[in-house]
Every structure is written in structure tokens, then in C-alpha cells.
Amino acid sequence: MKSFNNRLASIRGAGTVKIVGVIAVAAILFAFPRFVESPYALHMMILFFLSTLMGSSWNIIGGYTGQYSVGHAAYFGTGAYTTMILLTFKDIPPWYGVWAGVAAAVVVALVIGTICFRLRGPYFVLASIAVAEIIRVTALNLTDLTKGAEGILLTDIPPFMIGDTILTDFSSKVPYYYISLVLALLMILVTWLVQNSKLGYYFQAIREDQDAAHSLGINLTIWKNAALVISAVFTSLAGSFYAIFVKFIDPTTVLPLDLSVQIVLISIIGGIGTIFGPVVGALVLVPLSEMLRSNIIAQGLINSGLVSAESATGIFLKEHLAHAHVLIYGILVVIVILFMPEGVLGFFRTIVARKRKGAA
Amino acid sequence: MAILEIRNVSKFFGGLAANSDVSFEVNEGMIMGLIGPNGAGKTTLFNCITGYYPPSKGEVVFDGKRMNGLQPDKVCKLGMARTWQKVRPLAKMTLLDNVMVGALCRTNSLKVAREMAMEQIGVVRLEHKAGFLAGGLPIGERKKLEVARVLATRPKLLLLDEVMGGLNPAESEDIIKLILDIKAQGKITQMVIEHDMKAIMRISDRIVVLNSGEKLAEGEPQEIVNNPEVVAAYLGTE
Numbered sequence: 001m002k003s004f005n006n007r008l009a010s011i012r013g014a015g016t017v018k019i020v021g022v023i024a025v026a027a028i029l030f031a032f033p034r035f036v037e038s039p040y041a042l043h044m045m046i047l048f049f050l051s052t053l054m055g056s057s058w059n060i061i062g063g064y065t066g067q068y069s070v071g072h073a074a075y076f077g078t079g080a081y082t083t084m085i086l087l088t089f090k091d092i093p094p095w096y097g098v099w100a101g102v103a104a105a106v107v108v109a110l111v112i113g114t115i116c117f118r119l120r121g122p123y124f125v126l127a128s129i130a131v132a133e134i135i136r137v138t139a140l141n142l143t144d145l146t147k148g149a150e151g152i153l154l155t156d157i158p159p160f161m162i163g164d165t166i167l168t169d170f171s172s173k174v175p176y177y178y179i180s181l182v183l184a185l186l187m188i189l190v191t192w193l194v195q196n197s198k199l200g201y202y203f204q205a206i207r208e209d210q211d212a213a214h215s216l217g218i219n220l221t222i223w224k225n226a227a228l229v230i231s232a233v234f235t236s237l238a239g240s241f242y243a244i245f246v247k248f249i250d251p252t253t254v255l256p257l258d259l260s261v262q263i264v265l266i267s268i269i270g271g272i273g274t275i276f277g278p279v280v281g282a283l284v285l286v287p288l289s290e291m292l293r294s295n296i297i298a299q300g301l302i303n304s305g306l307v308s309a310e311s312a313t314g315i316f317l318k319e320h321l322a323h324a325h326v327l328i329y330g331i332l333v334v335i336v337i338l339f340m341p342e343g344v345l346g347f348f349r350t351i352v353a354r355k356r357k358g359a360a
Numbered sequence: 361m362a363i364l365e366i367r368n369v370s371k372f373f374g375g376l377a378a379n380s381d382v383s384f385e386v387n388e389g390m391i392m393g394l395i396g397p398n399g400a401g402k403t404t405l406f407n408c409i410t411g412y413y414p415p416s417k418g419e420v421v422f423d424g425k426r427m428n429g430l431q432p433d434k435v436c437k438l439g440m441a442r443t444w445q446k447v448r449p450l451a452k453m454t455l456l457d458n459v460m461v462g463a464l465c466r467t468n469s470l471k472v473a474r475e476m477a478m479e480q481i482g483v484v485r486l487e488h489k490a491g492f493l494a495g496g497l498p499i500g501e502r503k504k505l506e507v508a509r510v511l512a513t514r515p516k517l518l519l520l521d522e523v524m525g526g527l528n529p530a531e532s533e534d535i536i537k538l539i540l541d542i543k544a545q546g547k548i549t550q551m552v553i554e555h556d557m558k559a560i561m562r563i564s565d566r567i568v569v570l571n572s573g574e575k576l577a578e579g580e581p582q583e584i585v586n587n588p589e590v591v592a593a594y595l596g597t598e
Contacts, residue, residue: 198464198470201461201464201473202464204457205450208451208452209448211444211448212450213450214431216433216441216510219434
């Protein structure tokens, strides 16, 4: 009993260190735009926050509750379209439209959840893909509302005002930086709250064994839907943010299967069912996909002298490596999943634990 | 007073009658043994009682309430808890977390749940393993985990499905003591499926024998042992 209490105390101690660490990192991130003005750097940071937000949202339903939804583009797209349609056709500013997007995503989540949660395992995965595809095809064909494949282009955003003071007119990337940072931090906080409440215990019990959970008084329909709604709310916020940030949406950018898979990968690669797994996943995937896309690798190989720029290989790499970024990305993902089944975070945790054991 | 009444319960899977027309009563505070050869329909009957299957015919009345059609989570909230023949630990959660999930059925506070859970872990004497992952525990301790977890849901009626299956004699003895302790406390009625005849004869106040889905006999352990039909069901006839 005593050793158990000691262990509890040491866990709490580690918790304090972690909280201080998170606050320190958050402070640095809040100060970041004061020292770095490069729009490219800010853009990359925004993508990182957005990926963290999406990965962490999925982590609630996929990582904690064990329901592998591969249709999260549905909530992303619902948020993006609701905000965008309200803004362009009804002149409703995005900071109100976002909440309509959240409400719409909750409705979509409850409909999808009520239907799909009757299914388990791979059947649930397939159903979640199917429903997201239905929504994509609907958006493509409801041309009156969504302009179909043409997409919706945003020309200007009204300035964000409280009273008569203009808080921001969205002309630089800085306001987007702060909005995405706050959303990502909020999602991490929500994950922490979930993990340290009845929700977390029930979600994980459902993940480990649905029948056992059911026999212990857990109403599967209610709790699975609760997890999906939390997940959908934040995925929808990510979608709304994306729409306003990029200023253009169409069904192939905010509703495709690729996006659903991408959301799942952030969480799986980082480490599912942990608070910081998706953060690590975003930290790995965002720079990786950017490096592959911008041809940094081919340029690096040439600059390092390994491959001469004039040689056939050099020319070939320069011309084609960037186009193959999806392929290379896929291969890397397979490698991570094969060799780090617990994700990057889990992998490093195991190494640290092993070292500690060796030291003791 | 009867806490559980099984009235003419039948369960059909297609043309197969896994249970047909089974009736008996379980009185408050007693230990009811449920025995029968393999495939007699013992676990099916448990599933019908706890809401995993709706009975095809008949009714299950618990504490004066008709249970037919209630989902397992509702059944648990009403005070009927079951363990599984094949243990179902929540593998990637600790022993304490497992038992807390049971306790959270009665409270929303993690702090209260933790206290309730530690109390039940004490009852099964696994305090030293509270922080261990459930998936890594040996079978004997996983069986005890299941008992602690269902006890934490504060049941009035406990259904134990072969809690001694796969245990060595010392571990079985532990479980038998545990079952008798629970009875001695007098708050929880128990119904036990068991293949170990010596154990079931020792702990049961009454025994129901199932064979091919039908109730073959019911009575006190001594009557059951001397019942020629029961002996024939187990050993065959000449």
C-alpha cells in the first residue's frame, strides 16, 4: 500500500514537471511572432497547430475510445462549408459562423454515430468511410448551396471588431497564428480533462473490451456518441479555421478520403491514446510532407555532393522527387507503423523506460 | 424471499433450443449452483438473465422488476453483475483502473471511485498489484480482478461464470474462500456456474442441473449427488 502511494506521488510529481513544461512551451509559442516575421515560418507553424488540432480531435474517438473513424473529413468539411457558406452568401462573420459549423458537425456526428456504432471493428471503419463519401458526393452535387466542384472562393473577411475597436483585419498571418495556437492548446487541455475524468475511464474501457464495458454499466451508445461529438466539435473548428485561412474550399480539399486518412495518421504515428502523441505526430508529419513537397531532399543530396547536379540521376531526382512525395510519405508511414507500433512517442518512452531499468 | 425468478425461459438459436422452459428461483443471501455437462446452456442462461440475449420465451424477474429487453448496462445499474467464463480484463489499463471502471457505475467522482476500488482490491487481496497492467497479470489474478471489478459495481446479485476454471487447487481454494466470505457478509446473493463438483457441492445452498437446455433437477447438494438422472447425464447410462 505504501509503495503504491509513493508511486502515485511520483506520478503527480512528473505531472507538475509536465505542466510547467507545457506552460513554458506555450509561452515561447505565444512570443514566437514577435521575433520571427517570416510569413513562411508562421505558415509552417500554423499548419503544425492545425495538424495537432485535427490529430488530437481524432485521438479522442480513435485513440481513447478505440473506434477507428476514417471519415473525419465529414466533420472537417461540415465546419468548413457551414462557415464559408454563411460568410459568403449571408455575410455572417466567421466568428459566429464557426459555432453554426460546430452545431452542424454535432448533428452530423450524432446521425453518423447512431447508425455506425451498431457496427464494430472493421465494419465500423468501412461505414465511417462510406458516410464521409456520401457527404462528399452530396457537397459536389448540391451546387446551389456549395457551388459544387467549382468551390467557394473568399474575397475578403470582415475585420474582427469588439464594439468599435478593430482587433484584427486578418491582413497578415499573425492573427491566424494565434487563433490556431489557442485552438491547439485548447484541444490539448480538453484531452487532459478527458483523460482525468470518468469520460477517460469509460472511453478506454470501451476501447479495451466493449462487452466487458457494457456489463459494467457503461451504455455503449451514449458514451461512444459522447466521444464522437467531442471529436467532431474540434475537427469542425479545424475545418472552419482552414476555410478562412486558405480562403478557398471545394469538395476535393475539405472532404476527401485523403484528408480522413491524414487525420488518422497524425495520431497513429505520434502515438494513440496519449495526450501528446498527436503533437509529436504533427511535429513529424508537417515538416516531412513540406520537405518532400518543396524538393529540399533532392536539393540536399545535390548540395552535399552525393549526387552531381548535371548527372542523369541528379536531373532525374530534381525533376521527379517532388512529384513522388506522396509515395515517399507513404513508405515512411509504413516504416513507422512497422517498427514503432506504439507511435513515435511510445517508441521513445519504451527506450527511456529500458534505460531507466538498466540504470536501476 | 426470491431475488431472482426465472419463469419458463427459452432461448432458440434458429432451430436449436439452447434453453427450453427453464424455471427456478434464487432466494436472497443464498449461493445457487448451476451445473450441467458441456453445452447444457449454462452460459446462455446467464446471457439471457444479464441482458446479452433477450429470452425467446418466458421472463426474468429481478428484485420485483421484469428484466426482459433491458440492456446489460441497465441490468448492471439495477444491481446484477456478472463475470465472464473467458476473462475479460481491460488489458492496457491497470488493475486499479479496471476496478475503478466498475466503481464509476455508482459515482461520478474519480476520488470516490478510487477509494471504492481499493476497498474491493483489498477484498481479493491484490493491493500489491494495484498499479500493474491488467493484461500482464497471471490467470488466477485476472479472475480475482474480475470479481473485484464486479463487486465495485455494488451488486445485489452476483453471477459468476466458472471463476475457478483453469486455476490450480490453491488458487481455487482462494476463490472458494472469497465466495464464502461474500456470503458471510450477507449482502450479496450469488449464482455460480462451476465444473469442479467438489467445490460446487461445498459452496452451494441449492443446485440447479441443466442438460441439453432443459432443467434436469433442482435441490440441495446431497439430493443432487444421489439423483440417478443427474448421474446418468454426467456419466451416461449402460
